[in-house]
Amino acid sequence: MLKNKLCLALCCALPIFSGCTVGPNYTKPEISMPVTYKEVQGWKVAQPQDQQTRGAWWEIYQDATLNRLQQQVVLSNQNIAQYVAKYEQAAALVSQAKADQYPSIGATGGATRSEQSQAKPSNSYSAKASLSWELDVWGKLKRTVRENQASAQASAADLANATLSAQTTLAKDYFALRVLDKRIALYDKTIDTYTRYRKVLAAKYKEGVIAKSDLTQAEQSLYSAKSAREDLVWQRAQYEHAIAILIGKMPAEFDLPVSQAALPKPPSIPLTLPSRLLERRPDIASAERSVAAANEAIGIAITGYFPDITLSGSSGYSASSLSNLISAQNLLWSLGASATQTVFDFGANKAKVKQARAAYDASVANYKQTVLEAMQNIEDYLAEGTSLSKEVQHTSQSLAAATETARIIRNQYNAGVIDYTNVASTEATRLSSEQSLLQLQSTQLQNSVALITALGGGWQSSDLPK
Structure with missing residues (x-):
């Protein structure tokens, strides 16, 4: 019964000694955001603008193979697995910090047999319970919990950012391969x-109808095209290997068959307001949560100026006979309190507080820089997307003209009006225009992926664990 009273007394002391929290309260750093994006003029924006693909943003391209590969990224990518482990570690620290707010209860039991000179051997038995409780008078433990919670949320945002980065890289590599x-x-x-x-031409040269230069010109064009093709073959192989690694497979275990399906057209991407960007990018969320953790670290450092107060108590039984150990006459108990305070530390704690404040200032600067870079990303991709649309249009017109020119020159050559050099030149120009158009389409698709990522890829800070 006395042991129960001891526990009750310590529990009742909690509200008495936990009403004070020293240190600064956290306020999210203010950032002035523009009303709209500078480069939005001329950009085709999907309607409604406040909607964006949630989660599986890549489905906007309507490619079943890409969808299947993206699912494997989350399951098998080893870089993401590292961030999962880091988040689990951070979450465990939160649980540990919460446990430190409560009493530590222990139990001991023992039996000894001893003998002194010219005395009969004697037995001693004991059974005790002990309790120790560090009172959170200055809010140190509470701030430690909040610091670890903010750090765990930052870790969760880092995980989301790593996942988004892997998904983005996969989409870019996939479109480049296609x-x-x-x-x-x-x-x-x-x-x-x-x-x-x-x-x-070889047959005509054998008959003496054409000059040898016509034949060698044709051979030059043929072997040049073969060489250029081989250059693209090894590039495709490298993209295929990169995709294998992204989905957690050995390159030798992965094969992506050639496809001649039509390339997807760059989708119309919903543009969120710049002010909402703070809630949509995981890297920004991670930076902001790091600021919150740094703020709590200041309060923790300030508590070093105040004493640590601990309540302790024990209750149990001790007797020479095990049969009557649990009895009122053998009851032992104790209750105490202690306070520990550093009297003079030559400025060590003052330096800790200064260090914590400097770390907070650095985290605020990092947060603001992250936002600035995010805005730069979006403006860059908007400007690039607008120019790419015009480039594709102009290159398509150039290809149409080059194709018509090549047709005319072939007809003139067949009529014997010109030599084969003109045919080779116009064919090379037409081929170059068509290859340039395909390369521009690749860049256009990758730019659209980059813009979706820069807008957060459908992620929101509300996805962070509470």
Whole structure:
């Protein structure tokens, strides 16, 4: 009964000694955000603007293979697995800090047999329970919990950012590979055409109808196209290897078959307001949560100026006979309190507080810089997207003109008006224009992926664990 009273007395002391928290209260740093984006003029914005694909943002491209690969990234990517482990570690620290706010209860039991000179051996038995409780008078433990909670949320945001980064890289690599499929197929078609030209010209040269320079020009075009094709083949292989690593597989275990399906058109991307960007990017959320953790660290350092107060108590039984150990006459108990205070530390704690404040200032600067860089990302991708649309339009017109020119020159050559050098030149120009158009389409798709990522990829700070 006395042991129960001891526990009750210590529990009742909690509200008496936990009403004070020293140190600064946290206020989220203010950042002045623009009303709209500078480069939004001319950008085709999806409606409504306040909507964005949640979670599986890549589904906007409507590519089943890409969807399947993205699912494997979350499950098997080893870089993401590292961030998962780091978050679990941070979450465990929160649980540990919460446990420190409560009493530590222990139990001991013992039996000894001893003998003194010219005395009979004697036995001693004991059973005791002890309790120790550090009172959070100055809010040190409370701030430690909040610091670890903010750090765990920052870790969760880092995990989301790492996941988004891996998903973005996969989408970019995938689209680059699919465009290479198109470009390689174009070279295959061109090589087939050049091969037929060479065969015809070889026959004409044998008959003495044409000069040898026409044949060698055709051979030059053929072998040049073959060389350029091989350059694209190894590039495709590297993208395929990179995708394998992103989904957690050995390159030798992964194969992505060639596809000649039509490339997706760059989607119309919903643009969130700049002010909402603070809630939509995991890297910004991580930086802000780090500021909150640094603020709590200041309060923890300030508590070093105040004494640590601990309540302790024990209750149990001690007797020479085990049979009557648990009895009123063998009851022992104690109750006490202690306060520990550093009298003079030569400015050590003052330095800790100064260090904590400097760390807070650094985290605020990092937070603001992260926001600035996020805004730069979006403005860059908006400007690039607008220019790319115009580039694609102009290159398409250039390709149409080059194709018509090549047709006219071939007809003139067949009529014997000009030599084959003109045919080779116009064919090279047409091939270059078509390859340039495909490369621009690749850049356009990757820019759209980058813009979606810069806008947060559908992530929101409300996704952070509470």
